[in-house]
Amino acid sequence: MEREDCGQACLAASIEGRVVRNGFSELVASTLLVVGALFPIVDPLGGVPIFLVLTRGLSDQGRAKLARTIAVNGLVLLVVSIFIGTHILGFFGISLPVVQVGGGLVVIATGWGLLRQSDDDDETRDTKKPCNEVDYMRQAFYPLTLPLTVGPGSISVAITLGANRPEGSEWRWPLITGLLIGAVVIAVSIYVSYRFAERIAKVLGEAAMNVVIRLSSFILLCIGVQILWNGLSTLLRSVLTR
Numbered sequence: 001m002e003r004e005d006c007g008q009a010c011l012a013a014s015i016e017g018r019v020v021r022n023g024f025s026e027l028v029a030s031t032l033l034v035v036g037a038l039f040p041i042v043d044p045l046g047g048v049p050i051f052l053v054l055t056r057g058l059s060d061q062g063r064a065k066l067a068r069t070i071a072v073n074g075l076v077l078l079v080v081s082i083f084i085g086t087h088i089l090g091f092f093g094i095s096l097p098v099v100q101v102g103g104g105l106v107v108i109a110t111g112w113g114l115l116r117q118s119d120d121d122d123e124t125r126d127t128k129k130p131c132n133e134v135d136y137m138r139q140a141f142y143p144l145t146l147p148l149t150v151g152p153g154s155i156s157v158a159i160t161l162g163a164n165r166p167e168g169s170e171w172r173w174p175l176i177t178g179l180l181i182g183a184v185v186i187a188v189s190i191y192v193s194y195r196f197a198e199r200i201a202k203v204l205g206e207a208a209m210n211v212v213i214r215l216s217s218f219i220l221l222c223i224g225v226q227i228l229w230n231g232l233s234t235l236l237r238s239v240l241t242r
Contacts, residue, residue, distance in 0.1 A: 023173070023174040024174070026172070026174040026175060026178065027174040027175075027177055027178040027181075028178065029178065030174065030178025030179050030182065031178040031179075031181045031182045031185070032182070033161065033178075034082075034161060034178070034179055034182025034183060034185075034186070035182045035185050035186065037161060038078065038154055038182070038186050039185075041153050041154045041157055042074070042186055042189075042190065044186075044189045044190045044192075044193035044194065046219070047148060047149055047190075047193065047194075048194065048197045048200055048201070049201075049209065049212045049213040049216045050114060050148060050213070050216055050217065051194050051197050052197050052198065052201055052209075052213075053114060053117070053213055054139070054143075054144065055136060058133065059133075060198065062133045062136065063194070063195070063197065063198065064195050065133075065137070066140055066144070067190070067197075068195075069137065069140040070144050070145050070149055070190060070191075070194060071191035071194070072187070073141050073145035073146075073150075074145055074190050075184065075186075075187035077145065077146065077150045077154075077155065077158075078150060078154070078155075078158050078183040078186060078187070079180065079183050081154075081155045081159050081162065082158045082159070082162040082179055082183065083179075084162075085155070085158060085163075086162065086163045089159070096156055096160075096231075096234075097230070097231040097232075097234040097235045097238075098231065099152055099155065099156060100152055100153075100156055100228070100230050100231030100234075101228055101231035101232060101235070102152070103147055103151060103153075103155070103227055104152060104226075104227035104228025104229075104231060105228060106143075106147050106152075107147050107220060107221075107223060107227060108224035108225060109224075110143055110147065110220065110224070111217055111218070111219075111220035111221030111222075111223070112221055114213075114216075114217035114220065115217040115218055115221060148220075151227070153223065161179070
């Protein structure tokens with residue numbers, strides 16, 4: 001009788017250990033999935049030059065506060081997109097390609113404005129307009145968070161990650177925890193990149209930073225065109241197949 005009890009206890013412990021290992025591996029896999037899919041698109045290091053251009057004249061303390069706000073905004077956007085993004089789009093009757101078209105147009109307009117902006121314009125604007133931290137904080141969500149940091153590309157990928165969860169696993173704690181941890185890792189990378197943006201610029205030097213700013217503006221413009229084309233091509237295919 002004691003042997004049977006011992007065997008049952010060992011079997012239960014073995015099953016419990018297997019469940020814990022499977023849960024941990026699922027948590028790590030979902031975390032890496034979010035980070036691997038979103039980090040190259042969010043690209044917080046690539047957004048440093050544009051962040052510096054749009055926050056010229058702001059103090060180091062003000063930049064730290066702004067970076068924290070942008071990171072929190074980005075985290076909220078990603079979490080909402082992952083977990084209820086499809087439901088929000090469905091409620092308003094908006095398809096993902098339409099989001100890509102609208103967001104692509106906004107990114108194109110922002111990139112074009114930054115690309116046409118000259119250094120002389122920045123200097124005259126800085127001398128005429130006093131530095132007001134409140135004005136910069138008003139821009140924390142738009143355009144600094146959306147679309148420059150967490151843009152339509154990132155949102156569409158986050159919605160896709162949430163929509164492609166396996167059936168029956170929507171409320172499994174390892175999956176939910178892994179998705180949340182992945183979003184937090186992206187938000188932390190945004191904060192660190194923007195918080196130390198000025199130090200990164202000093203390491204690069206003024207001449208190299210000007211080149212990087214122009215290249216980043218052009219790349220941002222191209223990203224907007226690509227996002228716009230992705231949405232348009234999907235819409236055109238859906239029309240042609242009818």
